[in-house]
Amino acid sequence: MNEPAPLTAKRLRSPRAAAVAGILFAGLLIAVLLLFRSSVPRDVLDQGAWLSGELDRVVLAINLMPFAGIAFLWFIGVVRDRMADAEDRLFATVFLGSGLLFLAMMFVAIAMFGAMVAVQMIQPGSLPHSTTFALARAFAYTIVNVYAIKMAGVFMLITSTIAVRTAFVARWMA
Numbered sequence: 001m002n003e004p005a006p007l008t009a010k011r012l013r014s015p016r017a018a019a020v021a022g023i024l025f026a027g028l029l030i031a032v033l034l035l036f037r038s039s040v041p042r043d044v045l046d047q048g049a050w051l052s053g054e055l056d057r058v059v060l061a062i063n064l065m066p067f068a069g070i071a072f073l074w075f076i077g078v079v080r081d082r083m084a085d086a087e088d089r090l091f092a093t094v095f096l097g098s099g100l101l102f103l104a105m106m107f108v109a110i111a112m113f114g115a116m117v118a119v120q121m122i123q124p125g126s127l128p129h130s131t132t133f134a135l136a137r138a139f140a141y142t143i144v145n146v147y148a149i150k151m152a153g154v155f156m157l158i159t160s161t162i163a164v165r166t167a168f169v170a171r172w173m174a
Contacts, residue, residue, distance in 0.1 A: 021074030028068035032110075035061035040113070046137065048128030051120045058117055065110045069103050076100075079159065079168075086166040091158060098154040105148035112140040 039057040040050050050058075076099045080087065116136055119127045127133045163169045 021071045021078060025068050025071035025075055028064055028071060029106075032061045032064050032068060035064075036113070048133050048137075051116065051128050051133075052125070055117055055120070058113065062110055062114045062117065065106065069107060072099070072103055079162075082168040083162060083166050084168075086168070088162075088165075091162050091165075094154065095158045095162060098151045098158060102148055102151035102155055105143050105151060109140045109143040109148065112136050112143070 035057045039053075039055070039061075040046075076096065079095070080092070083092070116127060116133065163173065164171065
């Protein structure tokens with residue numbers, strides 16, 4: 001009898017060119033952070049004077065972050081594809097988990113800033129000097145500067161460890 005042909009001729013593989021996603025993510029994240037740093041003061045005790053100024057840079061940063069996230073997800077996928085069968089469950093779990101947590105925390109912080117901008121657009125002047133603003137600002141800064149940065153560190157450490165142990169990239173890159 002004739003054996004049925006498989007639905008897919010061979011295992012689907014991501015294109016090697018998708019590794020550019022890591023570079024694209026880095027560029028987009030740098031752009032997002034520079035736009036925020038140039039518009040929003042670093043001081044967590046800021047009273048919200050930046051909300052009454054020009055918000056175009058902040059809005060641009062908020063709108064660029066989803067694209068950076070997509071590029072980061074592609075980067076994670078490409079790295080996992082390059083590891084292939086050499087992937088260790090423990091390292092793979094920490095790699096994927098730290099990457100997804102980092103991305104989720106960045107999205108939450110950006111969404112918090114987006115909410116602040118939206119409230120300012122709807123009701124100008126109502127947010128600065130309010131308790132809600134102080135809470136939202138402290139929350140966003142804590143997420144980015146404490147938790148997300150630590151997950152980014154774990155992600156970088158585990159990615160380098162995986163790269164050295166599996167040799168899926170040149171040693172100097174790891």
